[in-house]
Amino acid sequence: MHAPIGDVTEGARLIALGMHPKLLPSRDAVYADLVRRFNEDDEFRAVAEEVAAGLGLVVLAVSMRAGAVLVPEEGSVFEQKLDEYARRAAFGDRRDVEKVLHGLAHLAVAALAFPRPDDLADDAYVGRVSVEQVDGVVREACRMLADKAAVAEEAGDPLADAPKLEYAWRVYMRRPETALTKDGRLAPATTRAIVAKALRFLADQGLLAKMNDEYSGTYRTTPRYQVQVGELAAERAFAELLEMGVVPVADPAGSLRTVGDTS
Numbered sequence: 001m002h003a004p005i006g007d008v009t010e011g012a013r014l015i016a017l018g019m020h021p022k023l024l025p026s027r028d029a030v031y032a033d034l035v036r037r038f039n040e041d042d043e044f045r046a047v048a049e050e051v052a053a054g055l056g057l058v059v060l061a062v063s064m065r066a067g068a069v070l071v072p073e074e075g076s077v078f079e080q081k082l083d084e085y086a087r088r089a090a091f092g093d094r095r096d097v098e099k100v101l102h103g104l105a106h107l108a109v110a111a112l113a114f115p116r117p118d119d120l121a122d123d124a125y126v127g128r129v130s131v132e133q134v135d136g137v138v139r140e141a142c143r144m145l146a147d148k149a150a151v152a153e154e155a156g157d158p159l160a161d162a163p164k165l166e167y168a169w170r171v172y173m174r175r176p177e178t179a180l181t182k183d184g185r186l187a188p189a190t191t192r193a194i195v196a197k198a199l200r201f202l203a204d205q206g207l208l209a210k211m212n213d214e215y216s217g218t219y220r221t222t223p224r225y226q227v228q229v230g231e232l233a234a235e236r237a238f239a240e241l242l243e244m245g246v247v248p249v250a251d252p253a254g255s256l257r258t259v260g261d262t263s
Contacts, residue, residue, distance in 0.1 A: 011048035014038060015057065018068025019078075021206030021224065025064050038062045060231060065123060066223035071231070100171045101191070105198040108138045110229045113208075113221045120230045127221040128211070134195045135177060142169035 014034040017023060025032040037044050039062060052059050056076025060069040072078040112134055113127035114120050146169050178192045199219050202208040207225035211218045 007044055007047045008051065010034060010037070011044065011051045014048050014062070014068055015052050015055065015059075015070065018059075018062075018070045021204075023206075024067050031067065032064065035062055035064055035067065038068075061227045063223070066227055069224050069227045071228065097171055101175065101194050102198065104138050104172055105134065105191075105195045106202075108134045108141070109195070109198055109202065110232050112137055113225065114229050114233075117233070120226060120233060123223070123226075125226070128218055129199065129208070129221075130218040131192050131195045131199065132217070134199070135192050138172055138191070138195075139177070142172050145169040146173070 013030070017028070017031045017034065023031065025035045038048055039045070045062075048062075049059050052070060056073045056078060057070045058073055060071055062068045072080075109129055112129050114125075115127075119125045119127065172191060175189065175191045175194075178190050199208060202225065203210055203219060205224075207222055207228065208219040209222055211220055
């Protein structure tokens, strides 16, 4: 049985609205009606998901808070590969080096934004991240990886995945944390510049939002990012970064502490 043409059109419209990352149902009556229909009408939901699948997209969630959250399947025309993302910021280094640097930055942003499993399940939770915090988390994780690899090597029991781990931490630690160009701007090859690019990219995608001047350089998470990080949380690398205990957790008063610190 074929779906009515009107349903297909409306389903496609919902997917199209979801591809505007900063648009929310609360700001668009048509979008809000389509979101309600998606969640109340199983047949319409199936049509919308089929439309998305035909475009090489997966519907992660549809809600009033986040809108239609979509991710591209591998090979989709909408897929943005990390290689391509890193290539745009390459400054003389090989693309595989840039890929590692930018991958670490994005992983750390996600882990820092939602450091506890409960944060991903709490609709009221809002994470906050800054360039300095993210860079500090990656550098501390790299230091811990270096120590772990050194201890294993001394014991004659090198880590099974040591080549990959060693490559990752060495690449990041070799880059300067910060440096200025001749005209006073942050040099693009520094790790803080890489993190800043990651945060700006996520903000452009509607996943983070820049906070006011009082929190200069700080971003807050959005419901769309919460949904997407929920998918990332199943990845081994994400879990391992949290288990290292270097990700600070914000308490209700806004202070920061290290995971596992009971002081």
